[in-house]
Amino acid sequence: MKIIILIVILTILNNSSQSEQGNYSYRQTHYYESIELKQNQKFTYLLRKNFSEYIVNGNYNISQDSLFLNSFPQRDRIIVREENKRNKNKDTFIVQTKEGIDFHYNLYLTLEDGNLIVLKNKIGKSTIKNKRIKSFYLKDNNGIRSPEHVIYGNSNNYFEIFFETKRVFENESWILKLDKIKPRDFSGSLTSYYLKK
Template identity: 40%
Template structure:
């Protein structure tokens, strides 16, 4: 029992050490104003805030720290992408429709991967995108804000119509950042590490 109490005590001390608000802001007096922050609470929950131009959102979730690795998971968790496959019209054409979870069409970039290992990318699309059918293997979608879906692998053999629902708010799913020396090296919405840090206030 004493060992359990000691471990719990050390766990709470560790959380208190890392708990707090980590923040970055830039261009405060311009239209390109960026403010990003994450508040780590001692009970292993967090609140992440992001504001840039017309994009603004908040994500809540749970975190764990192992050495200098900060792992984040949104709560409640949301699907990053939902795809409804079907067949429609001509076999010679493939149709892609991308909407957000409010059923609104959005501007997006779509990257297609084919069985012959070729790749096609279509940028700044809105509404239906119709392409010549080839042996499609997989694809991913990226919003103009940089939010990138996981790669989706085609399930059906004779499908050419893809209705895609995209989560346009950020989702954390086992996402790993680096935390040390009162700073956090974090990733952008495309999953890549950024060239600036969140600093503890």
């Protein structure tokens, strides 16, 4: 009797995960977003926006009404090298993609007194004078946001930053409802639209 109940439960669980498999998509003018949920809990995410295309592969898990996504292979969103340069009166930020390419970004600086300074529409090198910076993060023009980086040493004032401009899923949760999925945008906020099967 226990074996029969176990077989029935396993069959139900297997069929429920297979029912979520398939391609979910959303289309607008100059915009296409889709995710394909495959067997063995693998996924392929595709975003076409104007002239850009992003493809991310990874693993997914479903728990109740949530779809959890993890990129594979996993990548760091930001790598920072800190140094102490002789000029104590200014902080310098050299920002590039991980491929070594300059790009447009906004730099958000949190000061030790709690104030926030935003350096907008920068490219390559940015400097700021006479500020005691506690931490910072970046956003690119596509809305991809780095994690906040806390500065290690009080005397460090030169920062080489290598930013991942490709989408990275790190235990990111999307809402799953019947035959549609509500995704998150590059900044992590839920979108106003659904990807439909």
